[in-house]
Amino acid sequence: MRSSDQRNSIITSKRNARDKALAFAGPYLVNDHDVYTKATASEIVQRIAKGEWTSSQVLEAYIARSAMAQAETNFLYEDARKQAKELDAEFASTKVLRGPFHGVPVSFKDQYTIEGYDATIGFTAWANKPGTKDAFVVTQFRAAGAIIFVKTNVPQTMFAFECSNPLWGRTTNPWNNKFTSGGSSGGEGALLAMDGSALGIGSDIGGSLRIPASFCGIYSMKPSGERVSSFGIQGCRPGYEAIRSCLGPLARSVEDCELFCKTIFGQKDPAHQNIPLPYQPVELSSKLRFGYYLSDGLLESSPACKRAVLETVSALRKQGHECIEFASPLHTTAMEVFLGLASSDGYKKMLSYLDSDPMAITLGPRLPSFVRNLACWITKTFLGDSLFSRFFSAAREKSVLEFTDLTDGRNKVNAAWYEQVWDKYNFDGIIAPVQSLPAIPHGGTTYLAPLAAATIMFNVIDSPVGTIPVTRVNPDTDQLPADFVAGASGRSKMLDSRMYLGKNPVYDPKAMEGMPIGVQIVGKRWEDEKVLAMMHVVDEALGPRGFGPGNWTPRKTD
Helix, strand or coil, X not given: CCCHHHHHHHHHHHHHHHHHHHHCCCCCCHHHHHHHHCCCHHHHHHHHHCCCCCHHHHHHHHHHHHCXXXXXXXXXXXXXXXXXXXXXXXXXXXXXXXXXXXXXXXEEECCCCCECCCCCCCCHHHCCXXXXXXXXXXXXXXXXXXXXXXXXXXXXXXXXXXXXXXXXEECEECCEEEEECCCCCHHHHHHHHCCCCCEEEEEECCCCCHHHHHHHCCEEEECCCCCCCCCCCCCCCCCCCCCCCEEEEEECCHHHHHHHHHHHCCCCCCCCCCCCCCCCCCCCCCCCEEEECCXXXXXXXXXXXXXXXXXXXXXXXXXXXXXXXXCCCCHHHHHHHHHHHHCCCCCHHHHCCCCCCCCCXXXXXXXXXXXXXXXXXXXXXXXXXHHHHHHHHHCCCCCHHHHHHHHHHHHHHHHHHHHHHHHHHCCCEEEEECCCCCCCECCCHHHHHHHHHHHHHHHHCCCCEEEEEEEECCCCCCCCCCCXXXXXXXXXXXXXXXXXXXXXXXXXXXXXXXXXXXXXXECCCCCHHHHHHHHHHHHHHHCCCCCCCCCCCCCECC
């Protein structure tokens, strides 16, 4: 194990290297660069194809803009500049684009292995160990003509939805630096929101694409598991497949999410680990049938998050679509299964990489059984919160028999959801909150980790899910009702109270004013293309609302 001095030396050297790279970025020139950073990835390719822009011009604008974000870990600027020159020379000679992402500056979450660069995921012990080979998805993007120019920050272990680690520090929300950018693809969320990248590539095992997309006001697409290959990416729990991680895009438009899927779907990786199902366009009915809910039955959604769903529903109804409210079942059971599976080894594998780093993950699974049992009893008996007690009890080390029983429970949740929702109501898609809160302050996941249940549900049943930015927090319309009661209808009293009551509730629409809020667009497994088509329908129904390229402006800087 490294000493604290050795660890601090690594941190200092890596951050100094980051600062040195930033110095070569060049200033962001509004008059010269805005035209490029205000374009979507799809528009960039079109302008290059017409000969109006060059790859090098576009890249320099995004390099300068990315240097403003402070959401990065590794900078590939010099390699990116070489690639841009090669693309420009190739196009000047042939007048043919290399691929559908020709000249598009693309950022990657830190876990993606890129030859010659670290993939630390926040561990100092993994610093200064550059990758020897590109991950398969990275290879696909290079072949498609993308310019890979930066890697972005993640939470330590990637098992949290706020973005901070001992090696690279904290990534803040681009709309208000008192709040997190989300996680685990939090660096991507912040960078895209600030127009620092044309497209970002992340991953999602419990909401890691959708949460930062909603917190930062951008778009994302979580495909069905195994639709995109994870071959060659870095992780701290290799072999854990009880809940499959899904790789997908964060973007500034639905079109760019779609371009990712059209390009990446269907290619077979070298180890044959993904399902090579090519992109298949779908034709939607002129009148769609959407289900929606305002709260998931586990946690009460804030007035702001409810309003995002209702505004989406209202916009769809005006376009002639049918929207039916229903009571969302199974979120509590799904969360219990997820926690049970995720903590089954007591987090031993992921924590084994900490070395001398401070631990930034719950100690729950490491508590002695008698302490756990006592805490559960106190929570249930004296605090009147049986739900929190159930979750706390689930987060512990398991036997192999318990693990297989939980895996069977996952399958039963999936079957029950199809029976109780898809088959019962015959929905085309579902509109759901991304979380109960529009955002959380730094350190909030320490006591509000169960908020991820809103997204975890769809990892457990492996649904494809898109995220659409809808609105922003408004203190005039989003105040908590005066008659709010913590723990009503079987919800967690402790979590409700922490979010909404007391002297310093987390939900504060005044402090959160202007923060983005998105919704989830949920589909059936393998119907990824239909989800993308429904994202187009929702996005067009909502109309212009201040999201997408060119809409970020700095707010609080204290």
